[in-house]
Amino acid sequence: MKGLIPEPGPLRPLALATLLSRVGNGLLMTVSVLYFNRIVGLSIAQIGLGLTIAGLFGLLAGIPLGHLADRRGPRTLFVLLGGSVAVLSLAYLLVQTFWQFLAVAIVLTILDRGAGSVRAALIGAVTTGTGRVAARAYLRAITNIGITVGAGVGALALHFDTAAAYRTMFVLDSVLTLSSAFIILAIPRVAPQPKSEDGPVWIALRDRGYLAVAALNAGMSIHYAVLDVAIPLWVVDHTEAPRWTIALLLVVNTIVVSLFQVRSSRGIADPTSAARATRQAGWLLLASMALFAGASGGGVAVAVALLVLGAFVQVIGELLQSSGSFLLSYDLAPNHAQGQYQGVWGTSMSISTMVAPTVLALLPLGLGVPGWIILGVWFAVIGVLFVPVVRWAATRQHQQVTTQAG
Structure with a gap:
């Protein structure tokens, strides 16, 4: 890597995709709880319970979807999962009850946790040796920058404190997440790993x-x-x-x-x-x-x-x-x-x-x-x-x- 921009290769689109998606994460980290509390009318206890239950369901996603990435190739699967998260996240704008919030949160958490495992597999497939460590370190630095920028933009919604301002942040997050998913297509396709006929599947x-x-x-x-x-x-x-x-x-x-x-x-x-x-x-x-x-x-x-x-x-x-x-x-x-x-x-x-x-x-x-x-x-x-x-x-x-x- 030279300076702030990676050398030409898979890390460059990965970095841009990471930056855009983490800006979106920063937006929602700043406004989501207040939106569901002040605009939708859910209590803080309901929000916390819903996210906890969704998190438990999310624990079930990483290993099977990571295994699917091995069998089908991580790049295309990551694009599909990222695009699905981007589109389905807009369902939060339709939420009016706790049960609706819980259902949307469970689906999105499963997809998002699975996408995280697939993304890690993709990084492992397009980097080798110490390059993997450098790539993950670089992407983590980009992650911090993106979340900080997103939090700054999300502060604008907090300033106006209106339903329209909060909903705009959700739409912006969806656009950024969808864009980041499609940017991954700039990475060459990763071939699936051959399936072993011997031994257990869940090694x-x-x-x-x-x-x-x-x-x-x-x-x-x-x-x-x-x-x-x-x-x-x-x-x-x-x-x-x-x-x-x-x-x-x-x-x-x-x-x-x-x-x-x-x-x-x-x-x-x-x-x-x-x-x-x-x-x-x-x-x-x-x-x-x-x-x-x-x-x-x-x-x-x-x-x-x-x-x-x-x-x-x-x-x-x-x-x-x-x-x-x-x-x-x-x-x-x-x-x-x-x-x-x-x-x-x-x-x-x-x-x-x-x-x-x-x-x-x-x-x-x-x-x-x-x-x-x-x-x-x-x-x-x-x-x-x-x-x-x-x-x-x-x-x-x-x-x-x-x-x-x-």
Whole structure:
């Protein structure tokens, strides 16, 4: 990659498609809850329940649709899923009752989660080796930029606070999502993987090494929710820091990820280096949790300083952990079943996202300073475990490849 624009090749349309779709995501993240609450008339409890149920259904989509990507080719399937999400998302504008909201949310979540696994398989098919890590890192930086831009545009709807303004955001999201799906057609068609006549179909679910690494990664990925879930309430209820500090910490995270995600992926070239990077991330996350906890014990200046420093240390850990995750999700999976394996990895991440709010409510928000320390130790322990577990998983994979070759 040269500068901000990737070199000619599959990554360029992937980057543009990612930017457009994430701008749309940013729009809906900003306005959707308020639209369903203020315009449709659903309660916050109904919205939360509906999204939780839809999320549970979404867990069922990643693995089978990822497997379908292996058998049929990921590019065309991703375009079909992305286009379907774009069109069906407009059904939200017809919602008038909770049950209608639930039905639309379930269908869209299934398609969207499945599309995520297919997209990961597509990236794996058009990149190789360390190029996969660099590509995922670049696309993650693009994702942050797109969501930030989308949130800024969505703020206009919040300013006007009318039904027309909110609905315009849904239509704009649909147009952006549909455009991003068709842009993927610029990538050459990826040939389906040949179907093996021997052995079980769902090999990813039988790969204990891969499942163990995915589970550890999901446990550490709880940290992604810290700034969104725990920090706002911690700042307001337990520190002397002003409320605008919450926004400042989010800005720190967004800027650092956008500028340094690609750079942080350099040097992560194999499972061993990825595991070591994740171990380092665990120690950094422990330090950041301790800094957040310390912010409750000082005045305004001390609280702001510790919170900002904690956010900076956390995002450095986040960069290392995410880069290691990118490599491990691909390198520990056989090439002929990347879609199925990416479905497993994506499902583990979805579970982490669902569990994280409860963990944060029980630990830092429930126990205070001791809860922050327990959470930090959790991240550090997982980081330490990564090295031997990844070594074991890589050895198992090598033995399987050797056996099949023989």
